[in-house]
Amino acid sequence: MDDIRILQPSGLDALVGELRARGFRVVGPTLRGDAIVTGEIRAVSDLPRGMGDSQDAKTYRLRPRDDEAYFGFAAPAQSSKPVFFPAEEVVWRGRRDHDDGGRFSGGQFTVERDTPDAAPIALLGVRSCDLRAVQIQDKVLADRAHVDAHYVGRRDGAFVVAVACSDPAASCFCASMGTGPRPSATSRETGEPSYDLLLTEILAAGDHHFVMEIGTDRGREVADEIGSSIGHSADRDDAIAVTDDAAARQSRAIDTTTVHDVLRASAESSRWEDVASRCLACTNCTLVCPTCFCTTVQDVSDLAGDSAERHRVWDSCFSESFSYIHGGPTRESTKARYRQWITHKLSSWEDQFGMLGCVGCGRCITWCPAGIDITEEAAALARMSGLPAPAATT
């Protein structure tokens, strides 16, 4: 679909308005406290205009920019994961049919599936790493023998306005993962369009505009509605130059050609002791990761014992209770838990789903209080495994 448009910054407001008029709940990057997070976008003023960020190991800081960029920051502190896959939700509600004196220990019950809010969602300004993460979650939660019905309900029909990343953080390594900074037009797995519209923000002096590429017919309808002008192949070249430049500025990397085998060969590596001596098992890395999908359940009942709810909540393989069976946890030590996490991300995920479970967003590096760096650990394991060395992480 070779259809290129030029959108003026003023057109962004029209875009938000058009999506809202079409019944979408628009979510995108917005300022909350001292961070950029994914949240409700009611008007273009909700976007963190003129704001950038600095991210590195253990560091996240907002950085006012000297331009009017709308998308001049890297991965938001929290990804779009909670939009389709909330940290907590009700799976079903149970009701006691009649009182027989006992508190849930007896009697008859009716159980009903909860029906989540059905408002269709538009993701605005989602960047390539997070878009790829959504495709990974699609595979895990919506394309298996059993699906997460609530995820599917929110995900189906979602409108996606992707944004090409222009200013990566020091923690980013999407280029090496093949997941960014320019979003691929179609999903590697399904061949379906990745986005309805793709925006690349061009910050040329005196000519701040967006190159808008069309991904779907629905995207074109919206583009026509909001008054964009026709662009040319030179504009697409400008857009590609932005992401080429962004890719060239990334210094961290993982060698995806060897990492699967490196992790597979590293089950008994002495590196686990080393990382365990630093890791606090705080679960931060898993909670900020846009692909992590592990959950647990909590049963909540009211005081009278007349109703009960089953909640599905995010869980983390770093918690001791995660692998608990009668008698104790299967992965008691921190070294076993870190090994489980990184091996899953960079190796077993591929065996399970035919793709890696890491998109190179760098959040686990930014938010780890111990400064543990997945790229550094992967490189160290590669060196120690005796398998071919990965590309330098400079």
Added chain:
Amino acid sequence: MSTAAAEPRIADAGDPMVPRRFAISRVRQDTRDTFTLLLDPVDGEPLAFRAGQFTMLHSFGVGEVPISISGDPAAALAEGGAPLEHTIRDVGAVTHALVHASPGTEIGVRGPFGTSWDVDDAAGGDVVFVTGGIGLAPLRPAILDVLRERDRYGKVLLLYGSRTPDDILFGHEMHRWADLNDVNVQMAVDNAPYGYTGKVGFVTELIARAGFNPRASWAFVCGPEVMMRSAASALAGRGVPASHIRLSMERSMKCGIGLCGHCQLRDLFICVDGPVLDYPRLEPLMSVREL
């Protein structure tokens, strides 16, 4: 990404996340800490299952746990449908609530989930069941599958290990299988009181001397992981082809359908790829501690 409008995939009937109601018709005490629950479906629809599969049993207000089905797969489908059977060791909050509930109490059942022992594959060969303690419960449907068509199999052995003579599960039934179905039942206990005349030792020691033709045998093993590891290696050591050895694995489970991540063992989701898995797949995974 699909651009179609949301399909109504949130089904009420057959939704694997929503428990079906079953009423406890009877609780039978098997040993001092092990009980069998007999369950009737409130909607009258029997639960079809294959030997080796498990369900998620929900005690309302307490929680949900994975428990293998211990009943006869054929009886579940027979006219009228036999009650659904689960044999449960009382080890914690949920199992305690389940086995101490009074008849008539309703509990939630999700499933059946997971893979089967598929004993059919062993037809024409000798069959060795190796188990310990409550591990006999998940194997019982497989044993009943074999005994229903006893003629299709060669020798059938049941090697059973127990902590003490008092912990022997389904003792009467094992005697009946030995007497009526030509099953060679051998037992060993870890600890015996004075005067006990049976064998004292580990179940793996029984494997070394049991009479079966290893090359033409199939083995089905269920018990604590350490026991399964040494049993499988003893069986392989005697010449049973690794691909003829099946084990039932236990991991933490929250969903039972591959979504929650709890049961992962490297690339496996034990809830959907297992719980019954073959030894060639498990051997490298079981040899790494805390994997």
